[in-house]
Amino acid sequence: MSLHLMRLQPDPTALAAWAARHDLLSPDGDYGYALHALLRAAFGDLAPKPFRYLDGRQGLLAYVSAPVETLRLNASLAAPDVARALGLDALDTRPFPTIWQTGQHLGFEVRVRPVVRANDGRERDAFLHSFGDGSVLGMPTDDGSIARRSAIYANWLSSRLADKDAAKIIEAHLDAFRLTRVLRKVGASEGKRRKALPVNGPDVVYKGLMQVGNGEAFARLLARGVGRHRAFGFGMLLLRPATAC
Missing domain, CATH: 3.30.70.1210 (Crispr-associated protein; domain 2)
Known part of the structure; x- marks a missing residue:
């Protein structure tokens, strides 16, 4: 099994506008469902989970097991408003460990x-x-x-x-x-x-x-x-x- 840590830098203004336009902003301002829908729109069945949206400065982190090349290809096909909201042009990944020692x-x-x-x-x-x-x-x-x-x-x-x-x-x-x-x-x-x-x-x-x-x-x-x-x-x-x- 391979695993990568993916980072995106959603644009707060574009994200809020997209969520409001699609009625996907919770009464408390949680972006969870909006980001779920955006990730599905960008990556289809390979949409990462779990993910964590930290804030507008720190961005979104996710673990992905799909080939990075496939994720980048899917991202390149996303609609402009989806790409802006998620910050797909700055998609970044790095390999993450998959072997862990007992007692670590x-x-x-x-x-x-x-x-x-x-x-x-x-x-x-x-x-x-x-x-x-x-x-x-x-x-x-x-x-x-x-x-x-x-x-x-x-x-x-x-x-x-x-x-x-x-x-x-x-x-x-x-x-x-x-x-x-x-x-x-x-x-x-x-x-x-x-x-x-x-x-x-x-x-x-x-x-x-x-x-x-x-x-x-x-x-x-x-x-x-x-x-x-x-x-x-x-x-x-x-x-x-x-x-x-």
């Missing part, structure tokens, strides 16, 4: 949407799910509840990193938390396009230190991403040398 320590950062499937099949905030089916409306948002959120989300993250013995968390801290409305297409009817509607949920960034378990499982996790909504800007593990943490 790595610093990490990851933006995730910690949700679980409820009994009715719907996604639910992992924090709220921990209370069962009871109502938690009006629950205080003091330091205690934030601490509990952090612990529950950390457990959620740890369990997903530990799948197939890919990695384990040595230490992690909640770097950012908010509840955001992101666009998802829901419902379907014959002959009609699904509408993109806002869905509320947790938007969390964790930073910390991890230890690689099974090297092959870790490589697959890195390429696949963590959790759900990986095609919409969540789940990309950003890595750094452990000494840089």
Whole structure:
């Protein structure tokens, strides 16, 4: 398996205009669905996921396993407004490691949407799910509840990193938390396009230190991403040398 780290520099003005024109901007200003649609328009079925849009200055990062030459060819066929919004003329890539040593320590950062499937099949905030089916409306948002959120989300993250013995968390801290409305297409009817509607949920960034378990499982996790909504800007593990943490 080959893996490359791809960087794009979306134009903030063109991106905002494209998202507004296509009704793909969430009420909270999240660009996840718009970038998903733009990447699909530019790269088709090879659209990268996971990806992480950092901001207008730092741009977009993604892991890609498709041949770089094919990605560049697809990008060259994109419509001008798509190319401007994504900054395709400045597409940059570099090879990324695919061989990892058991026990290797790595610093990490990851933006995730910690949700679980409820009994009715719907996604639910992992924090709220921990209370069962009871109502938690009006629950205080003091330091205690934030601490509990952090612990529950950390457990959620740890369990997903530990799948197939890919990695384990040595230490992690909640770097950012908010509840955001992101666009998802829901419902379907014959002959009609699904509408993109806002869905509320947790938007969390964790930073910390991890230890690689099974090297092959870790490589697959890195390429696949963590959790759900990986095609919409969540789940990309950003890595750094452990000494840089």
